[in-house]
Amino acid sequence: MLAPLRHARAALLLAASAVPLAPVHALAAPSAEDMARSISLRADWQYLTREIAWPASWTPDGSAFSYRKTVEGGFAFETYDLRARAKTPAFDQQKLAKALGAAMGETIDPLRLPFDQFSWGPDRQSIGFGIDYAGWNCTLTDYHCAPEADPRRPRGFGVVRDLSVPADNHPRLSPDGKWEALVEDNNLVVRPAGSRDLTRLSSDGTEGNFYDPETIEWSPDSRHVMIYRVRPGFARHVLRVEAAPAGQLQPALRSQLYPKPGDAVDQEQPVLFDVASRRQTVVDPALFPNPYQLSQPRWRADGKSVEFDYDKRGFGQARIIAVDAGTGAAHAAVTEDARTFFYADRRFAHDVNGLGGEIVWASERDGWNHLYLMDGKTGKVKNRITTGNWVVREVVKVDDAKRQIWFAASGMNPGEDPYFRHYYRIDFDGRNLTPLTPERADHAARFSPDMQFYVDTYSRVDMPTVSELHRASDGAVVATITRGDISRLTAAGFHAPEVFTAKGRDGKSDIWGLVVRPHDYDPAKKYPVIENIYAGPHDSFVPKTFWPFGYHSGGDKVIGMQALADLGFIVVQIDGMGTANRSKAFQDVAWKNLQDSGFPDRILWHKAMAAKDPSYDISRVGIYGASAGGQSTLNALLFHGDFYKAGVAMAGCYDNRMDKISWNEQWLGWPVDKSYADASGVDNAAKLQGKLFLIVGEQDSNVDPASTMQVVNALVKADKDFDLLVVPGGEHTVGRSTGPIDYVTRRLSTFFVRSLQQ
Known part of the structure; x- marks a missing residue:
């Protein structure tokens, strides 16, 4: 049987060879x-491009904005003054490179500073930026740079506290300046400002169920304090051997707090205190069972209630829980239930006027990420704000007085790449949707603090970056800031x-x-x-x-x-x-x-x-x-x-x-x-x-x-x-x-x- 098969294969090859093939x-x-x-x-x-700009950073007073752009040999940081319509260096890059290099223990090229955006300090005498996920600050008066100091106790991926590091237990001053709140022996205490005469508000805190001073939040009227009592989760540590550490022959052992899926996380129990009466109210957890994480408490503007975000373990439910300051009763101001998951990192909520009556809420309940106006008392939808087969990507600003929202979205324009971001303005009632960035490209708009202007930086993979200053009221171009040159x-x-x-x-x-x-x-x-x-x-x-x-x-x-x-x-x-x-x-x-x-x-x-x-x-x-x-x-x-x-x-x-x-x-x-x-x-x-x-x-x-x-x-x-x-x-x-x-x-x-x- 083998010979006929061989002959059959040979015949097929001969037949195939008779068919002309493209070379x-x-x-x-x-x-x-x-x-x-x-x-x-x-x-x-x-370093062959010129005038390619990054998204802008506005000064706190809105009088100018700064950005990085490509220049000969690297990158320059430039500031554009709104009144003078003039560009100047944002700072002395030579001095900043020298100061930052000294702080980091390395040599830094002034035209290749290791960050692409920065934020201005309140007086424009300093800047802040990030390098490899770490924050840095540099003064511009004497050019001194230092890493940002964070006094808070570290948490492994946000859910397990590192108990080997002391919590930041500095006294939290009440808004009226009369009281200080802190934790002593795992319990909440208060004292008159500047005094050592302590009044104990709790007595149920223990080493294994302690009050966390970093969660203390005073009500605006200084009558109440909310704080979390914490039952620690499992402190898993990953151990790594560094075989060839710099400067030594022998290996070194490294340890990192590293919670993994299924590990017990810190359990946070909100507790409300009336300072004058010393009344303690443990908030009923029925509305937030099995939390993965609770946010820091936020008091409403009138001090009558306090709220916090709740993410259920497994990410099947998200809520805003509101607690009445007088009674300690809790209700769900908003509830988001998901058949699969809600995306915790992209949840958005805005308390209109800070009073809890209305909440602007982002939800995928209709299959697309959109904005809704919620009734904060009942948790029901008052009205949809955005709708359609497209997604809200970012909320830039909610203007409570004008009842308007400025946001970025993608997928709204037919025939366009559905990932391109564009910016829009819309009213709370869903009317007057106004596009602000019509060019067929991906946009990154940065608005002035007073929302009067915005810098639109846009490009495509086949179109060099353009950066323009626009008037926010009608989107009109005020000035072209940079136009990328890729000729070289x-x-x-x-x-x-x-x-x-x-x-x-x-x-x-x-x-x-x-x-x-x-x-x-x-x-x-x-x-x-x-x-x-x-x-x-x-x-x-x-x-x-x-x-x-x-x-x-x-x-x-x-x-x-x-x-x-x-x-x-x-x-x-x-x-x-x-x-x-x-x-x-x-x-x-x-x-x-x-x-x-x-x-x-x-x-x-x-x-x-x-x-x-x-x-x-x-x-x-x-x-x-x-x-x-x-x-x-x-x-x-x-x-x-x-x-x-x-x-x-x-x-x-x-x-x-x-x-x-x-x-x-x-x-x-x-x-x-x-x-x-x-x-x-x-x-x-x-x-x-x-x-x-x-x-x-x-x-x-x-x-x-x-x-x-x-x-x-x-x-x-x-x-x-x-x-x-x-x-x-x-x-x-x-x-x-x-x-x-x-x-x-x-x-x-x-x-x-x-x-x-x-």
Whole structure:
């Protein structure tokens, strides 16, 4: 039987050879010079633009605004004076670089200050900014810089207090200046201002159920105090060995408070006190059972009631709880129930006039994120403010007197990229919707404190940034502040990425992505494809603005993709279903389903791109990503190994039971259930197909690096081949914005050349 089969196969090959085929030219392997050019591309191109501006920061008095822009050799900070219509340096960058460098213990280039935006101090004699998630302040009189001091006790991801650090127990002065409140021996006490004559208001506080002085809030009339009594949660610590600490031979042990999904969180019980009568009222928790987190108490303007936000564990319910100051009775001013989840980081509420009668509330109850005017007494909807198949992205300002709201939204304009942000004004009753930023681009508007003007900074990936000053009343342009010039960048070989859309798994939703091709792209050749993935449900990630150089949480932007493409690949980035900034149903795909990562949509997108472009070789598709993108990369090879052939997974949260409590319970819920295991790269390691390269920073403080090593252990047990790079001392962003960037880039690039081109 074998011989006839061989003859049949030969006949088929002869028949196929008779059919003329379009020529396909082979790709030459990248040379050492190609690799060097690719690795240095960001450094070579990053400073070729001019007048590309960042969103503005207004001075407290609204007389001027400041912004960063690109100049020869780097970036300059500039201030525009509204009255003089003139530009001046925002500060002395030479002096600030020297002062900041001295404080940080390093040399800083004045044209490459390590921040892109800042806020003015109240007198314009100082500025504040962030560097690597830490706050800094610099004076502009004597140029002294120091990190922001935070006297508050740290909390692990906001839900477990670090009891090894004393709480900030400074006396809280009452509004009338007569009383001070503080905690002594775990109980609330008050005393006349400046006196040591203490009056104990509580006696039920203990070491294991203590009153937290950092939650003390006085009523405006100084008659009442609300404070939380706290039962501590589980203080889980992640331990990391630093094998090669700087300046010493022996390794060091690092410890970090790090609550994980399912861990017990601090239980906060609101307690109300009448200072004159010493009456204590423990607020009935029936309306806020099993809290994940309560916000700091907020007193209403008239002092008759106090409110706090409640997020239920598992993120199925959000409420504003209002407590009557006289009786201690609680009621739900607003309740948001979700079939899947409510997105805690994007909840918005505004107490109109600060009296609790009306509340502007953001809700996805109709399937899109919109604004509602709620009756704060009954918790019912008074009227809708916004409506339609589009999403409110940000509330900029609520004007109680004019009963107007200024907000950003996306998806309102037919035929436009639904992720582009535009700004609008609308009345409380939903009338007089007024667009303020009509240009077909993504906008970042910054309004003056008095809402009389705004600076609109807008761009697209194929359009350099424009920054304009507008009058807020009618949107008229007052002045053009900057207009980006990319002529030198274009001359160096930059090409804007191609925007491409295809239908998702539902046959209706447009899936948006970018395509980056080699600088010497030849449509007659066949190119392997690499996808840059970040699929966290908390946002969308395909760039919409021009700036192509910097890193973001999901990986590198366009220039990083270009550098990889120049080695002989087509590199793409896609926002599949399960990500944010579209409809609720679009994002809900991720609920208890993190292993999905939008892959059904992504694969359809790839196939649609290949049908359009014969050079797009979907028989050779690779993928790379970091953090949640690292988890998605691994899952591509575990669950879709028939499509994805190779992957580089960096700093991944491969098992969501190992990762931080906040991010994972938001998307997988509570209690920890089968959905956590279903998404686990550890539990599913034996399903690995294709070639895998794992990269992890030894000192990752965002994702427990043991998560990577547990995948390694499971792969070894499953007898799977893979590559592994552990960077000693490396943090979560190793190889992307800190650490040995060029080394990791070279290793990643070499891996894909070896895996997809040879």
